[in-house]
Structure formats: C-alpha cells, structure tokens
Amino acid sequence: MSSVIISETYLVIAAVIAASVLGGAVWASGLNLSDALRVNSGFILEKGKSSVDVIFAFGRSADSSAKVWVKNTGERSYHPDEIKLADVFFGPRGNIARMPYGTAGSPRWSFTISNDDGDSVWERGETLEITLYWTATLGNRDFYFRITTHTGAADEILFTAG
Numbered sequence: 496m497s498s499v500i501i502s503e504t505y506l507v508i509a510a511v512i513a514a515s516v517l518g519g520a521v522w523a524s525g526l527n528l529s530d531a532l533r534v535n536s537g538f539i540l541e542k543g544k545s546s547v548d549v550i551f552a553f554g555r556s557a558d559s560s561a562k563v564w565v566k567n568t569g570e571r572s573y574h575p576d577e578i579k580l581a582d583v584f585f586g587p588r589g590n591i592a593r594m595p596y597g598t599a600g601s602p603r604w605s606f607t608i609s610n611d612d613g614d615s616v617w618e619r620g621e622t623l624e625i626t627l628y629w630t631a632t633l634g635n636r637d638f639y640f641r642i643t644t645h646t647g648a649a650d651e652i653l654f655t656a657g
C-alpha cells in the first residue's frame with residue numbers, strides 16, 4: 496500500500512513539473528507573439544498613413560524626358576532625403592526599368608515640390624513634379640510609370656507620349 500502512495504506521489508510531482516514546463520513554453524510563445532504583433536502593427540499604422548496618387552503624366556515624342564505629377568494624399572510627410580529613396584519604374588512597354596535618382600546619365604529621375612509651402616517637405620496635399628530622363632527620344636508610344644515610396648505607398652500610370 497505504501498508503494499502505491501509513493502508511486503502516486505511521483506506521478507503527481509511529474510505531472511506538476513510537466514504542467515509547469517508546458518505553461519512556461521506557452522507563456523514564452525505568447526510573449527513572442529505579442530512582440531511580433533506590436534512590431535507589425537507599427538508597420539501597418541505607418542503604411543496606413545502613407546498614400547500617393549499619380550495625377551498626370553506627359554511627354555513629347557521628340558524629347559527624351561517626361562514629366563509626372565504625384566500628389567501626397569496621406570497623412571505622412573516626406574523629407575527630401577526620403578523622397579530620394581522611392582523606387583521609380585519607367586519605360587515603354589517591354590523595356591521598363593528601375594530608374595536611379597539623380598545620377599549622371601540616363602535613365603534617371605529628379606523632383607521638385609510644385610506647390611511647396613516653403614519648408615521643402617512633401618506634405619499632404621502637395622504635388623511632386625518628377626522629371627524622368629530616358630535613354631532615347633520617347634517617340635509615339637505608350638509609357639509605364641510607377642512610384643513606390645520607402646513606406647510602401649504606391650501608384651502607377653500608363654500614358655502615351657505625343
């Protein structure tokens with residue numbers, strides 16, 4: 496009889512230890528999940544505040560450059576150094592390229608803030624005028640343009656040079 500009590504005591508102790516280990520593992524997983532959700536919610540909030548709309552694009556067939564106007568429609572403002580981090584894609588169908596900002600040669604792109612309020616920051620409601628320098632004259636053909644900010648806000652347009 497005493498051996499049964501000792502065996503049951505060992506089993507109870509083993510069950511308590513196993514439950515403690517399992518509870519600790521679940522608790523640690525819950526903390527990791529909480530941290531991951533907190534980080535992701537920050538990214539989601541940042542992306543939710545960012546929004547851009549391409550409002551117009553134009554290029555003359557005899558020129559090797561085009562202009563695109565992009566409106567900041569989000570709550571987030573962009574410092575000029577952040578604007579330079581944007582991914583800009585441009586080109587005719589079948590020859591679209593990612594264009595570097597402000598480097599010598601072509602292709603490349605540059606920008607000014609068309610209706611800046613004097614602080615040189617691209618804020619909500621202000622328009623970015625982007626000049627795209629292509630490798631040859633544009634000709635009478637369709638061109639694709641896409642901009643994606645470093646925060647993930649993006650828009651695109653298809654236009655015909657003429």
